[in-house]
Amino acid sequence: MENINLNRIWQGCQAQDKKSQAQLYSIFSKKMFVVCMRYAQTTLEAEDILQNGFIKVFTKHHLFDGKGSLEGWIKRIMVNTAIESYRQSKEKYTDSIGEQHENTIHSHLTSDTSSYQDLLKLIKELPLGYRTVFNLYAIEGYSHKEIAEMLGISEGNSKSQLSRARQALQQKLIKENTI
Numbered sequence: 001m002e003n004i005n006l007n008r009i010w011q012g013c014q015a016q017d018k019k020s021q022a023q024l025y026s027i028f029s030k031k032m033f034v035v036c037m038r039y040a041q042t043t044l045e046a047e048d049i050l051q052n053g054f055i056k057v058f059t060k061h062h063l064f065d066g067k068g069s070l071e072g073w074i075k076r077i078m079v080n081t082a083i084e085s086y087r088q089s090k091e092k093y094t095d096s097i098g099e100q101h102e103n104t105i106h107s108h109l110t111s112d113t114s115s116y117q118d119l120l121k122l123i124k125e126l127p128l129g130y131r132t133v134f135n136l137y138a139i140e141g142y143s144h145k146e147i148a149e150m151l152g153i154s155e156g157n158s159k160s161q162l163s164r165a166r167q168a169l170q171q172k173l174i175k176e177n178t179i
Contacts, residue, residue, distance in 0.1 A: 010070060014061045021058055028071060029054070032078045038120075038135045039082035041089075041128065053081040079140055083150050086132050122172045130165035137162050 006027070012020025033050050040046035056077050064073050123131060132151065136142045137158070142150070144158040151158070 006070065010061075010064075013058060016058075024057075025054055028074055031071070032074060035075055035078045036082055038123070038139065039079070039086065039132060045085065045089075049078065049082050049085050052085075053078040056081060079136075080150075083132075083136075086128065087152065089128075118176070119169075122169055122176075125172070126165055126168055130161050130168060133158050133161040134165040134169075 009020050009023045009027070013024050029050065032053065033046060036046040036049040036053070037043070040049055053074075057074055060077075064070065123134060126134065133147055136147045136150070137144070144155045144162075147153075147158045148155045153161075
């Protein structure tokens, strides 16, 4: 999409124009839904995170200073909204640190695309805490200190959960390759 067109749409969003908001949503919703799915337990939860994130985009539009990309700013809002959702659901999902899920993936690693999809499925099977820390560290690039602050946990807990997430993924990959 042309930068000029996106700038025009963003200006409309800043003026609270519903048509511009719908256009911006249409442009970015699919990419941002993928981000939300990395943190959500279910598709429904990811949709909620996406909607709440876009509400923030439209109500806090004045916070975007034009430095960096609009897409990057929107993505950061989605990640932060997912973290808020994680905090609110901490008690709801009582996955303990030591708990292991024994789910089987019925797909085989045959091509790059399917390998990527299989890896996402394996990550999705991780307990909520493991998955959240893994996504923030390995995919989003946050430090353990930043993760600890965001999630209200210690740096050591963040490191421990990342280590256990990696171990769980390795075990699942080994198991998958022996099927």
